[in-house]
Amino acid sequence: MPLIPEEPQIHESAQGPRATPASGRTAPTPRPVPGPRPAAPSRPGRPGPLRPTPPAQRTPRDAAPAKPGPSGPTAPAAAASPQIQLIPASAEGALDAAEEAVDLLLDSGRAPGEVLVLTTGAQHPWAEHELSFGEASYWAQHDAGDDVFYADAAVASRAATRPVVVVAVNGGPASAAATALPLAHARAGALLIVCGDPQQINSVLGAGV
Secondary structure, eight states: OOOOOOOOOOOGGGGOOOOOOTTSOOOOOOOOOOOOOOOOOOOTTSOOOOOOOOOOOOOTTTSOOOOOOOOSOOOOOOOOOOEEEEEEOOTTTHHHHHHHHHHHHHHTTOOGGGEEEEESSSOOHHHHHHHTTOHHHHHHHHHHTSSOEEEEGGGGGGSOOEEEEEEEOOOOOTTHHHHHHHHHHHHEEEEEEEEEOHHHHHHHHTTTO
């Protein structure tokens, strides 16, 4: 006859002692301390929490150049010198050469008021005609600045600066060209055209114009 094993009996003492407070009530079992909670996953379609991005480091090439501080009085920038063009001509043909130069300037798009013509010898016929009405009327046309203006080189200091100055070295005293060319150079904003004897003109231009 087979033996049936007896079921082990579990005694209360095997479960360990129970903490019994003085009042005789059973103390509740301590609950585990919760650890750090994991971050909630981001929802689909929405970016996760944004972290501030540190500012990018600028290299010396990306950095804007520093503006120099004032180190003293600043000298004014020197004005650009006008281009000089020489048209060989005799004293008798200098005025005609100047007229042809003016025609070419106007044909190339220059406005009449941008051109000043100076003569070292005889006056241009237009100037003689306008001066017959008096100097006030003559210089009023200069001040208007809407047409080519012809003047004697002796009064060039009174003329205002224009983009183009044409000088006809058509005679006059020996010192006329030496006086007229520096004044014409100072009045020319972009271009100075000199019609006359190349040797005489070069000697004046090389002397300090």
